[in-house]
Amino acid sequence: MSTSTVPRPRRQYAKTAQRQAEIIEAATTVFASRGYHGGSLRDIARELDLSLTSLVHHFPTKIELLVAVLQHADSQATWLPGFGDEHGIQAATLKLWESNYEHPELLRLLAIVAAEASAPDHPAHAWFVHRYEQAVEAYSESIRRDQSRGRINPATDPTSAARLITATWDGLQLQWLLNPSKDLTSDFRNFLGQLLAP
Amino acid sequence: MSTSTVPRPRRQYAKTAQRQAEIIEAATTVFASRGYHGGSLRDIARELDLSLTSLVHHFPTKIELLVAVLQHADSQATWLPGFGDEHGIQAATLKLWESNYEHPELLRLLAIVAAEASAPDHPAHAWFVHRYEQAVEAYSESIRRDQSRGRINPATDPTSAARLITATWDGLQLQWLLNPSKDLTSDFRNFLGQLLAP
DNA sequence: GTCTATATTAGGATAGAC
DNA sequence: GTCTATCCTAATATAGAC
Numbered sequence: 421m422s423t424s425t426v427p428r429p430r431r432q433y434a435k436t437a438q439r440q441a442e443i444i445e446a447a448t449t450v451f452a453s454r455g456y457h458g459g460s461l462r463d464i465a466r467e468l469d470l471s472l473t474s475l476v477h478h479f480p481t482k483i484e485l486l487v488a489v490l491q492h493a494d495s496q497a498t499w500l501p502g503f504g505d506e507h508g509i510q511a512a513t514l515k516l517w518e519s520n521y522e523h524p525e526l527l528r529l530l531a532i533v534a535a536e537a538s539a540p541d542h543p544a545h546a547w548f549v550h551r552y553e554q555a556v557e558a559y560s561e562s563i564r565r566d567q568s569r570g571r572i573n574p575a576t577d578p579t580s581a582a583r584l585i586t587a588t589w590d591g592l593q594l595q596w597l598l599n600p601s602k603d604l605t606s607d608f609r610n611f612l613g614q615l616l617a618p
Numbered sequence: 619m620s621t622s623t624v625p626r627p628r629r630q631y632a633k634t635a636q637r638q639a640e641i642i643e644a645a646t647t648v649f650a651s652r653g654y655h656g657g658s659l660r661d662i663a664r665e666l667d668l669s670l671t672s673l674v675h676h677f678p679t680k681i682e683l684l685v686a687v688l689q690h691a692d693s694q695a696t697w698l699p700g701f702g703d704e705h706g707i708q709a710a711t712l713k714l715w716e717s718n719y720e721h722p723e724l725l726r727l728l729a730i731v732a733a734e735a736s737a738p739d740h741p742a743h744a745w746f747v748h749r750y751e752q753a754v755e756a757y758s759e760s761i762r763r764d765q766s767r768g769r770i771n772p773a774t775d776p777t778s779a780a781r782l783i784t785a786t787w788d789g790l791q792l793q794w795l796l797n798p799s800k801d802l803t804s805d806f807r808n809f810l811g812q813l814l815a816p
Numbered sequence: 817g818t819c820t821a822t823a824t825t826a827g828g829a830t831a832g833a834c
Numbered sequence: 835g836t837c838t839a840t841c842c843t844a845a846t847a848t849a850g851a852c
Binding site: 658659660670671674678679680 | 844845846847848
Binding site for chain 1: 826827828829830831
């Protein structure tokens with residue numbers, strides 16, 4: 421039973437697991453407000469009243485910490501195969517959209533690092549390319565399933581629609597992050613209703 | 619005749635203007651590949667075989683240089699009032715989209731800094747909030763104009779459509795930056811055709 | 817306008833004690 | 835696992851000569 425990627429190769433003690441979770445949470449906050457390059461390990465340690473050394477003990481390098489943060493972020497996301505099986509993808513997407521309002525820091529972090537990582541030499545480039553491919557693939561699959569059940573116009577190209585949903589999601593989210601006082605849910609709902617019409 | 623914002627209060631010599639243009643260009647490249655925080659003034663100076671001191675002579679602080687870069691970037695963009703007056707906004711938008719393929723570094727820079735600047739305490743926060751408000755406003759206006767000429771369904775909400783176009787544009791551009799081998803123009807064209815149908 | 821040299825601060829990372 | 839102390843590098847910025 422290997423846990424991979426996590427920097428602890430052997431047994432996990434309760435305290436360690438909790439500390440790592442705390443560190444990931446604090447790192448998310450710091451990276452989200454200043455970006456990956458702009459956020460420092462010292463800031464993260466200070467947020468926890470922890471020494472820098474102790475932090476580094478858990479995550480030996482900064483990039484390892486970032487990867488842990490990103491993976492944790494995606495472990496909470498749920499656009500997985502089977503997404504929206506019950507009430508259709510449209511309802512499931514809107515529900516997921518609304519749940520995202522609870523974690524603005526996380527959204528900001530993903531937006532910043534995704535843009536940073538679009539440069540081919542960024543340490544997280546491959547991770548984000550794969551992440552988007554996976555998201556588009558999962559969405560296409562769900563759209564096809566809804567089409568086979570007559571919920572969506574069969575003439576709609578699933579892959580293209582999946583790209584557009586992902587894109588519009590990202591773009592509206594950016595606008596919302598810039599100005600949270602404007603609720604863009606109805607815009608997104610109208611967009612989905614038009615794109616995924618029967 | 620005051621030139622505002624530009625750090626030279628008095629007369630502009632040809633050499634100075636050219637140097638500043640060169641610096642802005644190099645800064646665009648560097649910020650685009652490593653972000654605002656991640657890109658250093660040293661990198662920018664090195665790119666021009668210029669000393670750090672000379673660079674700072676032209677732009678005394680890093681943030682002033684960023685603002686100059688952003689303003690230069692937007693001086694090239696053209697979603698201004700009157701945009702697409704002749705052949706309608708849909709054609710003009712697609713044309714602008716295609717022209718953007720020529721400046722991937724600029725697009726990456728804007729994507730990174732826009733996300734970074736979504737945090738309220740970022741030095742460029744206000745600038746980006748205003749930039750998006752302006753873009754949405756200009757787009758709404760153009761949509762209304764096209765509606766009055768019967769080119770777009772009058773039931774379409776101009777402001778909502780403007781937000782969606784901006785959002786989808788940003789999102790598709792991010793996907794393209796991550797993986798430039800996939801051409802997303804047809805996706806964008808289909809989206810526009812559906813949203814701005816008569 | 818450009819340079820060399822330097823001040824100052826902050827970054828990631830390590831050594832070694834407890 | 836956590837700490838203090840430290841190393842080394844690189845960051846922005848300034849001083850002063852040419």
